Structures are given as C-alpha cells and as structure tokens.
Amino acid sequence: MNDVPLVYLDNNATTRPAPEVVKAMLPFFTEHWGNPSSMHAFGGRVAKPLAEARARVAAFLNAERPEEIVFEGCATEADNHALFGVAAAWGRPGTVITSRVEHPAILGPCLRLREMGHTIVEIGVDGEGRFDLPAYEAALAAHPGPKLVSVMWANNETGVLFPIKRIAEMAKAAGATMHTDAVQAAGKVPLDVRDVPVDLLSIAGHKMHAPKGIGALYVRRGTRIKPFVIGGHQERGRRGGTENVPYIIGLAKACDLAQAALADGSEERIRRLRDKLQAGLLKTCPDARVNGGAAARVANTLNISFEYIEGESVLYHLSDLGICASSGSACAAGSLEPSHVIRAMGVPFTAVHGSIRFSLSRYTTEAEIDYVLKHCPDVVAEMRALSPFVKH
Numbered sequence: 001m002n003d004v005p006l007v008y009l010d011n012n013a014t015t016r017p018a019p020e021v022v023k024a025m026l027p028f029f030t031e032h033w034g035n036p037s038s039m040h041a042f043g044g045r046v047a048k049p050l051a052e053a054r055a056r057v058a059a060f061l062n063a064e065r066p067e068e069i070v071f072e073g074c075a076t077e078a079d080n081h082a083l084f085g086v087a088a089a090w091g092r093p094g095t096v097i098t099s100r101v102e103h104p105a106i107l108g109p110c111l112r113l114r115e116m117g118h119t120i121v122e123i124g125v126d127g128e129g130r131f132d133l134p135a136y137e138a139a140l141a142a143h144p145g146p147k148l149v150s151v152m153w154a155n156n157e158t159g160v161l162f163p164i165k166r167i168a169e170m171a172k173a174a175g176a177t178m179h180t181d182a183v184q185a186a187g188k189v190p191l192d193v194r195d196v197p198v199d200l201l202s203i204a205g206h207k208m209h210a211p212k213g214i215g216a217l218y219v220r221r222g223t224r225i226k227p228f229v230i231g232g233h234q235e236r237g238r239r240g241g242t243e244n245v246p247y248i249i250g251l252a253k254a255c256d257l258a259q260a261a262l263a264d265g266s267e268e269r270i271r272r273l274r275d276k277l278q279a280g281l282l283k284t285c286p287d288a289r290v291n292g293g294a295a296a297r298v299a300n301t302l303n304i305s306f307e308y309i310e311g312e313s314v315l316y317h318l319s320d321l322g323i324c325a326s327s328g329s330a331c332a333a334g335s336l337e338p339s340h341v342i343r344a345m346g347v348p349f350t351a352v353h354g355s356i357r358f359s360l361s362r363y364t365t366e367a368e369i370d371y372v373l374k375h376c377p378d379v380v381a382e383m384r385a386l387s388p389f390v391k392h
C-alpha cells in the first residue's frame with residue numbers, strides 16, 4: 001500500500017475522527033481525567049462538561065431535555081438496551097415488530113427475545129429496499145398486548161431511508177413503543193424527535209466522525225424501559241458503568257459538527273459526488289445495477305452490483321489500489337454469505353454476490369471519485385474475463 005493513495009469510501013463502516021473531535025477529547029485524557037461521580041472538586045470538574053455534552057447531544061436530536069440522553073458503550077449496546085429494556089419492563093410476553101433488513105444489532109436481540117417467549121414480526125421490503133407499509137399496518141393490528149416497533153431510519157448497506165415519521169405515527173396510534181436505529185441517518189438527515197414521535201433512538205459516534213466505542217440512546221421522558229447494563233447509579237440508574245468522559249465529549253463535538261454540516265450544504269456536495277460515481281460506473285461497467293437506486297436514500301451511499309462476479313474479488317483488487325469499500329454490511333465482511341439486506345430485496349442471484357458498497361463522507365474529494373472511476377471499470381472487466389458465469 002506504500003505507493004497507492006488511500007481513498008476511503010467505507011464511511012458506513014466507520015468514519016475518520018474529525019480533528020476537532022480529537023482536539024476536544026484530549027484534555028479529558030491529560031488534565032481532566034477525574035471521575036464525574038467523585039465528591040472531590042477534581043472529579044467534580046468533569047461533571048459540568050459531561051452535563052454540557054449531554055445537552056449538546058440532546059440539542060442535536062431536538063430532545064426536550066438533556067436527561068433524555070443515555071450514553072452507551074456503542075450503538076449495539078444502545079439497540080440492546082432499547083429492545084431488552086422495553087421487553088423487561090413489560091414483564092410478560094409481547095410483540096416486537098421490526099424489519100427484515102435491520103442491522104445484526106437489532107436482529108440478534110430479536111432472536112434472543114423470541115427464545116424468551118416474545119413474538120417477533122419481521123416486515124419485508126420491495127425490490128428497491130422500501131418498507132412494506134401495508135404489511136406493517138396489518139402486523140400492528142394483528143397483535144394485541146404490549147408492542148415494540150424497532151425500525152431503522154436509514155439502511156447501512158443501501159442507504160435507503162424508511163418513512164420513519166409515518167412508521168412512528170402508526171406505532172403510537174397502535175399504542176406501541178417506538179424505537180429507531182438512527183445510526184446511519186445521524187449527520188446525514190436532520191433528526192428531530194419532536195417532529196418524529198419516536199420513544200427511543202440509537203446513534204453511534206464512529207459513524208459520524210467521533211471515535212469507536214461510544215453511542216447514545218435517546219429515551220423520551222415517560223418511556224417504560226429497564227436498564228440493560230445493570231450496575232452503578234450512573235446515567236440516572238439507566239446504564240451502570242463510569243461514564244467514558246473523553247468519548248462523550250467527542251460525541252458531543254461530532255454532533256455539533258454534524259449539525260453545522262447539515263446546514264452548510266455538505267450533504268448536497270456529497271450527493272453530487274455520489275451521483276457522479278454512480279453515473280460513471282453505470283456508464284463504464286456493463287451489467288451493473290444500483291441496489292435501492294429508485295428509493296429515497298441518504299446522500300453518501302452507493303450500493304452497486306456488478307453481475308456475474310464476486311464483490312469480494314473486486315474489493316481485494318480495489319484495496320490493492322488503495323480504494324476502501326465494502327461488500328454486504330461491514331460487520332459481515334470477511335464472510336462470503338450474501339448480504340441479508342440484498343437478499344431481502346429479491347436481487348437476482350447473478351447480482352447478489354457482486355454487490356459493493358461505496359460510502360462517502362464530508363472528507364471525500366472529487367479527485368478520489370475520479371480515481372475510482374478511472375480504476376474500477378478495469379477491475380470489473382478483469383474479473384468478468386475470469387468469470388465462469390459470463391460467455392466468453
């Protein structure tokens with residue numbers, strides 16, 4: 001990798017920590033490293049920045065109160081907290097309505113909840129990855145008793161946006177608790193919990209230019225939920241464990257920066273670059289198709305299938321050129337199992353294995369997109385020449 005540039009187009013897997021974020025965090029390692037729960041002044045000095053950080057994350061979501069934010073170890077933990085915490089508060093079997101294309105951080109807990117005696121209903125998507133609203137409406141009506149809806153705001157693999165406001169309104173009208181995994185929407189579309197009536201919402205620092213290992217769960221006041229990580233009194237007894245102060249400060253800074261970027265036209269610039277990449281690849285690579293291309297999508301994601309070839313082989317060759325992309329979800333990378341999201345969309349067999357995700361960020365440059373457009377078509381052509389599925 002010495003002579004090749006780094007062209008990082010895997011921002012749905014993780015993002016570069018913003019320099020401003022790292023700068024804001026550093027004093028909380030070197031100077032202000034006390035425990036915010038300590039009685040002495042040295043620890044107490046950390047309590048105020050912690051409270052301010054909570055208020056800034058709350059403001060990012062337009063939450064009514066800072067206390068509605070619970071800091072978590074990652075978004076997987078926030079998702080687990082939402083699902084297990086609500087089910088534990090029921091104290092009796094209930095129903096979780098989710099989608100077939102959720103992240104494993106939701107699908108995994110759902111499997112466990114099923115083993116525990118709860119009913120799990122997975123709503124499907126159409127060929128463009130769009131949520132099946134009529135099936136959802138039927139599911140809400142079919143299940144009496146306590147209900148939790150957990151449906152993602154934006155899909156990590158395709159970038160497809162679900163109509164989350166409508167989904168949340170329908171959940172509330174049916175008396176259900178509403179959770180959304182907004183990890184891939186945060187910083188890409190405005191998140192406003194006063195406009196969208198969710199009770200619970202998860203975000204992850206490392207998808208929005210803060211470090212890995214910090215997440216948050218928004219908990220609307222009055223939501224019935226038990227802790228998931230049980231221990232100390234921290235986070236008002238909702239999540240035990242000494243607060244990860246430097247990372248919380250980093251997450252708050254990342255929220256400030258994301259808020260500013262949403263207002264300064266960054267998303268439009270990212271969309272233009274993504275659309276240039278998409279149009280260029282469709283033009284130069286025959287038998288390519290965009291997965292979710294006709295649906296509403298976040299600006300940064302392009303999921304494209306090159307028919308008759310393995311996405312993984314393309315990725316390895318792109319990686320040799322310094323280009324970082326992914327096939328399937330980041331968490332499934334390394335496994336040759338086709339992505340459950342692409343399969344749920346009914347993408348034809350010839351294209352399922354050749355799907356590649358390019359995900360941009362506000363640091364992506366036009367020169368980087370041009371570099372991919374210069375090299376990717378040759379890689380695809382080379383793989384096709386070797387493919388047993390193509391008539392030569």
Ligand code: PLP
Binds near residue numbers: 076103
């Ligand atoms: N939810 C979605 C939609 C994601 O894309 C991810 C990460 O890929 C997660 C949850 C898990 O986030 P974390 O890595 O912070 O646990």
